[in-house]
Amino acid sequence: MKKTEQYAAQHRERHLEELKELLRIPSISTLSEHKGDVARCAQWLSEALTDSGLEHAEVMQTAGHPIVYADWLHAPGKPTLLIYGHYDVQPADPLDLWDSAPFEPEIRDGKIYARGATDDKAQFWIHVKAAETMLKTAGTLPLNLKFILEGEEEITSPSLAPFIQQHADKLKADAVIISDTPMLEKGKPALIYGLRGVAGVEISVQAAKNDLHSGLYGGGVPNAVHALVSLLDSFHDEKGQVTVEGFYDRIVTLTEKEREELGRVAQNEEKIRKDLELSELYGEEGYTFTERTTARPTLEITGITGGFAGEGIKPIVPAQAKAKIACRLVADQRPEEIMKLIEKHVAAHTPPGVKATVARILQGNPFLTPSDHPIMVAASHALKLAYGEQTALTRGGGSIPIVDVFERLLKTPVVMMGFGLPDENLHAPNEHFDLDNFDKGLQTVTLFWDELAASETL
Known part of the structure; x- marks a missing residue:
């Protein structure tokens, strides 16, 4: 000894x-x-x-x-x-x-x-x-x-x-x-x-100056919630990749050795699916669950508000809607750059008739x-x-x-x-x-x- x-x-x-x-x-x-x-x-x-x-x-x-x-x-x-x-x-x-x-x-x-x-x-x-x-x-x-x-x-x-x-x-x-x-x-x-680092933003969509009666205005004016849903849908493609231009430009790609090491500690995907009572998992095509959740960047919609959310139905055309987004970042992404890219994406994909603004909320390298x-x-x-x-x-x-x-x-x-x-x-x-x-x-x-x-x- x-x-x-x-x-x-x-x-x-x-x-x-x-x-x-x-x-x-x-x-x-x-x-x-x-x-x-x-x-x-x-x-x-x-x-x-x-x-x-x-x-x-x-x-x-x-x-x-x-x-x-x-x-x-x-x-x-x-x-x-x-x-x-x-x-x-x-x-x-x-x-x-x-x-x-x-x-x-x-x-x-x-x-x-x-x-x-x-x-x-x-x-x-x-x-x-x-x-x-x-x-x-x-x-x-x-x-x-x-x-x-x-x-x-x-x-x-x-x-x-x-x-x-x-x-x-x-x-x-x-x-x-x-x-x-x-x-x-x-x-x-x-x-x-x-x-992973983090970049968090809040997107606000403004249509008319106030909520409108859907019987008088429905079908004739922009709906803030419709516009927000369309905007949010533009953030991902059918392969689970983030479509914000430049989002992946700075990332350090996983090496084969790293993928092999992560494979040694990979989680049981079928067990995760069953434990969470999901019909299937979701994520960026071509990567395992462990790689997606530790070594790849993400863009998640973490909350949506807009229109009437109380009991029953209130027949309105919502004037405002908001969504919160949290991105998990990997080396060498920087939250300031990612938030700027999101702002550009929002400006380019905002439906006609509404205004969309982006507030920067959270960041970490x-x-x-x-x-x-x-x-x-x-x-x-x-x-x-x-x-x-x-x-x-x-x-x-x-x-x-x-x-x-x-x-x-x-x-x-x-x-x-x-x-x-x-x-x-x-x-x-x-x-x-x-x-x-x-x-x-x-x-x-x-x-x-x-x-x-x-x-x-x-």
Whole structure:
């Protein structure tokens, strides 16, 4: 047994008791009455980072909740990693659905139950204890580390981007490591190397100045709902492709290797169809369900309003109608460009007699780290060694804004090395974290650091 594994085993109970202390702090960023608890948690972490052998630990104030920073920078010529985590948690409601008090951690059946266990306190605690383990056994680290732990992730991290911009030199690193995502399932590790971005707009159609009596005007004036339906129908062709001119121009096409990797983790389409009680699935021709929902861009109509929606029928010709649209974007699409293309499409396809306007509502950039990047290769290898299973390389269909913030502002690759499981009830009652992944996660991290330190390509 390696010295690091021996130390981790010998000190496991203490590491978990310290984790319990962290989990007892109700650092709920969404509720103002817990502002003091969030600040207390930041201070606790600053002291814990120092106790673990890290240096320059400090609680740094922002316009909102504080950010905790620490580092260890005594490996000249070796890579520098910036490890991100968030110490804020969601509210615990509804309390009556918990089997144990949400802020009184309990270990049952090899799992630790508490609010914030998997999202994200136990996951970043792995890295803290990995640093301690290596420092205590070797007296040094094989590379340089920086930690940034924020208290606003659950409220969309409003202070993070300004903080990074202000302290870009302090946070400079060769890569950012985030452990706040799930593995495929127990015993099956995964790295997420891509996330989709988002562009959301609202289309408003105006016909006459007000609703009109359908008996007096029906068939003789434009109907705003008819016009909107015609306009919305123009966004897709019969093959499920988006027909907005230029929509696909900037996308990074899936390679055959990527399609092969995604095929390894592909979902059972027939099971999905049956579970959703659908007669058939839908999507862009030529792609699997997994590819459509993680690696291809989409344009979805998410809501329509117009005319009379109450009980019975009101015989009118509607003067107004609206629709909300959300696009999921992939690298290298940019939401500003997509929204501009949608505006042009709307202008070109608006039926005669009505006016259509587009309001920009929501935007976020997609993210992609090449799966063959040296740091991804090293991370994948470390996970395979620790778990004894091939690491799955996957993409996420949703968006995690902080990932784009780091990549864009620090211009560095981001590795999402998650140790959670899909069924650990994050944001729900009985949130928990499997302690087998605490042990294997710590082993993974130390192997990863050793491998990166020996690499000559990062």
